[in-house]
Amino acid sequence: MNFEFWHLIVLPALFAAGWLCRGFDAKQRAGGAELPQTYSRGVSLLLSGESDKAIDAFVEAVKLDPQQIELHHVLGNLFRARGDFERAIRLHRHIYNRAELNDAERTAALRELAEDYIQAGLFDRAEAAFRRLSEVPSEHLAALHRLLEIYVTEHEWQAAVDTAERLEAKAGENHSAEIAHFHCEKAEIAMKRKDFEAADAEITLAVMQRATPRAPILAGRSAALQGNLEGAVRWWREVAQDYPEHSSLIIGELADAVYKLGDAAGAENLLRDTIARSDSVDAFEAALSRIAAWDGAEAATTAARQMLQRQPSLSAFSALMELKLKAAPDDADLKLLSGLLKRHARRLARYQCRHCGFLASNFAWHCLGCGAWDSFPPRRLEESKRGS
Ligand SMILES: [Zn+2]
Missing domain, CATH: 1.25.40 (Serine Threonine Protein Phosphatase 5, Tetratricopeptide repeat)
Known part of the structure; x- marks a missing residue:
């Protein structure tokens, strides 16, 4: 957002400077002396944060001199920045279709139009625009990166594979x-x-x-x-x-498979070893639920106590209270305590993206917050805080 904001201020300012350097001859223009004044007013309104009034000034400036492509771009980008995508698209499409543009100007207009489409969520049109841009050598790699983002957002996985492979081949990424x-x-x-x-x-x-x-x-x-x-x-x-850190994600399934293959002792050893050595809440919960199912609540309670002594945690204590409640379902105090602990443990038991801090209640490979892959450590927040 910050980048967009400065971009919006810098672009008109540079345009104004270029204008003065070129010795803009106001008298020969249809708008006479009015145009530079209107334009300056727009820039100063933009600098003072009054973007709505700035837009009015730029609209007026565009009417005074419809040939100024830069002015149209400034206005289009302002519309886009405040979420008025329909007008941004209309303006940039108007520039793109102008007959007198040279190749560089038409490419710049297409780039802005593609940006409008992507921000408006019109992914089909954005894809078509970036595909066209990718055929321009100077835009090729930037367009491929944007296409990759679109394919991931749209879950077009084969197109994403093809584009990522092209980036590897062409950019050495x-x-x-x-x-x-x-x-x-x-x-x-x-x-x-x-x-x-x-x-x-x-x-x-x-x-x-x-x-x-x-x-x-x-x-x-x-x-x-x-x-x-x-x-x-x-x-x-x-x-x-x-990937020892990720074994907490499969330890339960692994124990189930070993158990089904007839090696009950091997499966139990695996779980007890997990409880004795791992400090992962997920591994602990997976192991405890299986010990409770295979060996009964007594064995599970002993295992939970063992885990608590070695590695005190709210999740382990909550699991222990739940086991106790199962043995004494009529104990009202125990019921209250168990419910309270469960609520607090659940609040802490979330995964956090290491790039952007996004919180997820289930482990995920892809962050919905920042789009990174493999950015969630397979550890609950409670464990991460304990470790830090
Ligand atoms: Zn993230």
Whole structure:
């Protein structure tokens, strides 16, 4: 926003300076001496923060000298900055269609028009405009970056893959993590419609990038859904080894798979080892719910106490109180305490984007706040604060 604001002030100021340097001959213009005065009034109104009155002054200036392309641009950008996209688009389209423009001027008009479309949420038109811009050598890379943003916003994952690969080839940029995520998105869509052949093809392409734990995690899930539990265990053990921080995301599923393969002792060891060593709330909760289901509430209570002694946390204490409440459902005080702890624990148990601070109640690979990938550490806020 700040950038846009200064851009708006600097652009008319530069235009005014250029005007004076060129020795603008007001007398030969249709507006006579009125035009520079109207224009100066617009700039000073803009500088004093009165953008509505500034717009009126610039509209007047445009009427006095309709040939001034820069003036139209200033006005169009002002409309866009205050969210009046319809007028911004109308103005920039009018400039773009003017017959006397040279190539550079027409490209500048198209760039502004594309910007209007994207900010107005007219993504189809923005895509068409940036595609045209990408054919101009000087605009090629900037247009590809904007196209990539559009494809991600619109969930057009294959177009996103193609564009990111073009950026890698043409600009030498590294987009491996994003490309892996785009393939994972395609794989998840295929998995939802139970097209495992298509899902596995995408997962293979994602794993090849070796850039995000999401790919092997997904490979394990696809294998498990197809009944290949040995394969799932192999993938998830790889995750635990290569990305230990992310093992909290799959520890429950891994224990389930080991248990279903007939190794109940192995599954329990895995969970008890998690409780003894991991300080992740997610891993703790996944382990505790399974111990409660497999060994009963008594064993789970002992495990929760063990976790609390080693690593005191509101979430672990809340889990312990819930287990106690299950054993004594008529205890009114316990019910109150358990409810209170649960509310507070839930408030703290959120994930936070390390780039922009966006909070999410579920773990996500893509931040809705800033658009970054892999920006959520797989740790709840409570744990992060404890560690800092
Ligand atoms: Zn973010």
